[in-house]
Amino acid sequence: ELKVEQNPLFLSMQEGKNYTIYCNYSTTSDRLYWYRQDPGKSLESLFVLLSNGAVKQEGRLMASLDTKARLSTLHITAAVHDLSATYFCALGGSQGNLIFGKGTKLSVKP
Amino acid sequence: DSGVTQTPKHLITATGQRVTLRCSPRSGDLSVYWYQQSLDQGLQFLIQYYNGEERAKGNILERFSAQQFPDLHSELNLSSLELGDSALYFCASSVGPWQPQHFGDGTRLSIL
Numbered sequence: 643e644l645k646v647e648q649n650p651l652f653l654s655m656q657e658g659k660n661y662t663i664y665c666n667y668s669t670t671s672d673r674l675y676w677y678r679q680d681p682g683k684s685l686e687s688l689f690v691l692l693s694n695g696a697v698k699q700e701g702r703l704m705a706s707l708d709t710k711a712r713l714s715t716l717h718i719t720a721a722v723h724d725l726s727a728t729y730f731c732a733l734g735g736s737q738g739n740l741i742f743g744k745g746t747k748l749s750v751k752p
Numbered sequence: 753d754s755g756v757t758q759t760p761k762h763l764i765t766a767t768g769q770r771v772t773l774r775c776s777p778r779s780g781d782l783s784v785y786w787y788q789q790s791l792d793q794g795l796q797f798l799i800q801y802y803n804g805e806e807r808a809k810g811n812i813l814e815r816f817s818a819q820q821f822p823d824l825h826s827e828l829n830l831s832s833l834e835l836g837d838s839a840l841y842f843c844a845s846s847v848g849p850w851q852p853q854h855f856g857d858g859t860r861l862s863i864l
Contacts, residue, residue: 672850673850675852677855683857684754684842684855684856684857684858685842685844685855686855687852687853687854690852730795732795734850735797735808736808737800737807737808737849738783738800738807738808738846738848738849738850738851739785739797739800739808739810740785740787740795740797740844740853741797742787742794742795742796742797743794744794745794745795
């Protein structure tokens with residue numbers, strides 16, 4: 643059974659600080675996704691990681707994938723308030739459907 | 753704007769009733785996925801269609817059914833509704849399986 647575990651589930655950060663969200667998964671997959679969701683809103687695609695060692699960066703967010711460890715990380719650099727949201731990692735299932743983690747609710751405080 | 757259109761945005765109904773949620777995928781996308789988001793279960797995959805055919809099933813209850821029509825829009829039918837069915841239902845579409853999925857704004861279903 644495909645399982646995706648994120649931690650932490652809640653993260654309160656100060657502006658300007660760095661932190662990492664971890665995503666462990668139970669079995670191999672060709673694709674690992676990161677999404678962002680603002681309260682009451684839809685999901686916005688952030689990154690798609692396709693291979694071992696893949697690293698992608700967009701602004702203050704950087705995602706990486708270690709398929710051997712079955713681990714993906716989302717690193718936040720110098721957090722700002724606008725990054726406050728819930729971040730989901732998701733594993734690509736056998737037919738392309740997504741298996742989501744429980745999400746990490748990030749709150750960035752001044 | 754993701755290009756995926758879901759209607760209605762909100763739906764309030766009573767236990768035992770039946771509702772239909774509609775999804776129009778992005779132009780050119782052949783795959784449609786349905787997901788349910790609730791506080792206790794999180795985001796769960798329900799069902800996937802590709803070019804009119806069912807491709808994969810997730811944690812979809814027998815009271816729920818879906819289909820994708822020749823024009824590629826999809827409908828999710830929920831029947832014999834229970835309080836626990838209250839959730840946000842998302843539709844997503846992609847060009848094909850394993851391609852990045854684009855999510856609609858969701859339909860918020862409230863069962864009274």
